[in-house]
Amino acid sequence: MQGVGFRDAVRAQAQRRGVRGWVRNRRDGSVEAILQGEPAAVDAMLAWARRGPPGARVAEVIAGPATGDLDRSYEGFDWLPSA
Numbered sequence: 001m002q003g004v005g006f007r008d009a010v011r012a013q014a015q016r017r018g019v020r021g022w023v024r025n026r027r028d029g030s031v032e033a034i035l036q037g038e039p040a041a042v043d044a045m046l047a048w049a050r051r052g053p054p055g056a057r058v059a060e061v062i063a064g065p066a067t068g069d070l071d072r073s074y075e076g077f078d079w080l081p082s083a
Contacts, residue, residue: 006031007079009053010045014077017041024080032083034066036074 010023010033019041021034033049035042052058065071 005053006056009056010049011077011079013045013048017044019045020074020077022074022078022080025082027082034070034074 007023007025010031013019014021014023014035017037019035019037021036023031023033026032035045037045046061046063049061050058
């Protein structure tokens, strides 16, 4: 869901947990992210994403491996423009 600071909250949660990658809004209203890090940290991020920040309405979280150009190493956690 967009409009509740979801991307900023994802980035803050990722930085707190030492997770690398990025987050961006999609034109269809969904949010997309790449998460890399220790398995427990990534699992914690996914659990958090199922609730989201206050005011968020999360319908579902779909997780899977990164493919193609997205399957690479990331440094830090970025907030990307909408796609």
